[in-house]
Amino acid sequence: MTERENPFVWFDFGGVLSPPLAELFSTYETKTGITPAALQAAMQAVGDDLGAHPLAPIELAQITEREWGSRLREHLAAADPDLDLSRARLETFGEQWFDGIVVNSAMASALRGLKAYGHRVGVLSNNVVEWEPYWRAIIEPAGPLDALVDSCLVGARKPDEQIFAIAEKVAGVDASQCILIDDLAQNVDAARRRGWQAIHFRSNGQAASELSRLTGIPAVL
Known part of the structure; x- marks a missing residue:
């Protein structure tokens, strides 16, 4: 399977790569x-x-x-x-x-595992311009990203359809090639309406299991 055929996996930051809200x-x-x-x-x-x-x-x-x-x-x-x-x-x-917040290590491991199996990964987040230095430092253990789509930088926020269209363009893939992992049901529903696959994050084990099913790679936590 080529990189272009692999789905592009988008992680939410707050509540997925970070601790629960x-x-x-x-x-x-x-x-x-x-x-x-x-x-x-x-x-x-x-x-x-x-x-x-x-x-x-x-x-x-x-x-x-x-x-x-x-x-x-x-x-x-x-x-x-x-x-x-x-x-x-x-x-x-x-x-x-x-201050004092650390990455969700299980999801950081999942992100690194995806990269190891040839998947491209990114963060698709509603976030704030002034907060970037802090949350970037938190997710550093997850390793390098292939893309970042941040609401404050692109002028659209989840669950608006526009931000998903922007993410597709940034990744250079169709909607059907995108997977979103997000802790908010309204964002998951919006992604699915757009034609994405999506995982409603409720626990590390559940999300890792669903991610393994969608990508075909072993669950890495």
Whole structure:
């Protein structure tokens, strides 16, 4: 089988190559004292102010991290005036959010295994311009990527169809030659509507097993 015949495998970052999102929110609470519920409500409020999905403005680089963090601070303070925000570096959110976070070693191993068997791999992520140095450092153990499609760089975000079309062009393959591994059902559903194969990541073992079935290579964890 040639490289062009092998499917191109796209990994999500948050929740697949990183620890689960619930764990990230819990870790942030330990760092700052802000509960996941309070932080998520503030994110929703920022999105509502801008008439968008909670994270769309920053993941599409429509506002800066500093402006977004400042808006978060205002909403958190308004929702709970007694909340101590002194430990939260909201205006430089990414640096604190990712501090101490390590790669999901099982998925990093799966990515390296795919490369060893001649598959091309990439990251297809909704992410933030200012956060790239931090998440890039986290996934470094996974090894080199063949492609990166990042919402903040291409002006489209999952689950919008446009970002999948962009990824196909970047990889130089048809939709049917793409596999997405993502922890969010709406992104998986959108990829499948586009004609991709997709794995809804729920655990390392489950995702590795499905990946092995789709690619024909042994599950590597």
